Amino acid sequence: MVQPRFAVVQGERSAQVLHLMRDYFGCGTVYLNRRRDNHREDLLVYGVFNQHALRGTIVPFFEANPLRTAKADEFRKFAAVLRMMETRLHLTVEGLTEIAKTAETMNHRKPSRFLESPEAIRQPTLLDGKS
Numbered sequence: 001m002v003q004p005r006f007a008v009v010q011g012e013r014s015a016q017v018l019h020l021m022r023d024y025f026g027c028g029t030v031y032l033n034r035r036r037d038n039h040r041e042d043l044l045v046y047g048v049f050n051q052h053a054l055r056g057t058i059v060p061f062f063e064a065n066p067l068r069t070a071k072a073d074e075f076r077k078f079a080a081v082l083r084m085m086e087t088r089l090h091l092t093v094e095g096l097t098e099i100a101k102t103a104e105t106m107n108h109r110k111p112s113r114f115l116e117s118p119e120a121i122r123q124p125t126l127l128d129g130k131s
Helices: 012-025 051-064 072-087 093-104 118-129
Strands: 006-011 029-033 043-048
Touching: 006 012, 012 029, 012 043, 012 051, 043 051, 051 072, 072 093
Parallel strands: none
Antiparallel strands: 006 043, 029 043
C-alpha cells in the first residue's frame, strides 16, 4: 500500500512554526515524535496524510513557491508519486515498482524490501483483479 505523507520536523523549541504551518494550510496535524537521534530535545512533526489535502493544498503551494533547498528535488519526486497515484498507477505492479524505486531515492532511504519481496509483488496483481 502506498501512503504518501508530507512532513516537516522541528525541535520542540520551534514548535510554533509547525502550528503556524498547520493554521496557514488548514490541514494536517502537529504531533510529538519522541525519537531524538542526535538531538537533545523532543522533535515535533507537522504531518499531512490526507491525499485530497496533499494534492489540493500542499503540492500547489510548493509548486507556486518552490523550495530553494536540497529538499526541492525530494518534493518534485513526492509530487510525481501523487500524480502517479491520481492516475491509479499504484494499483499495478509496474506503477508500484516505479513508486518504490522513486521512494528509495528520497530522504536518504534504505533500499526498499518491496523490490525484493515476491509476496509484495503478488499483492498488486490481486488489486488489479488478476489472480
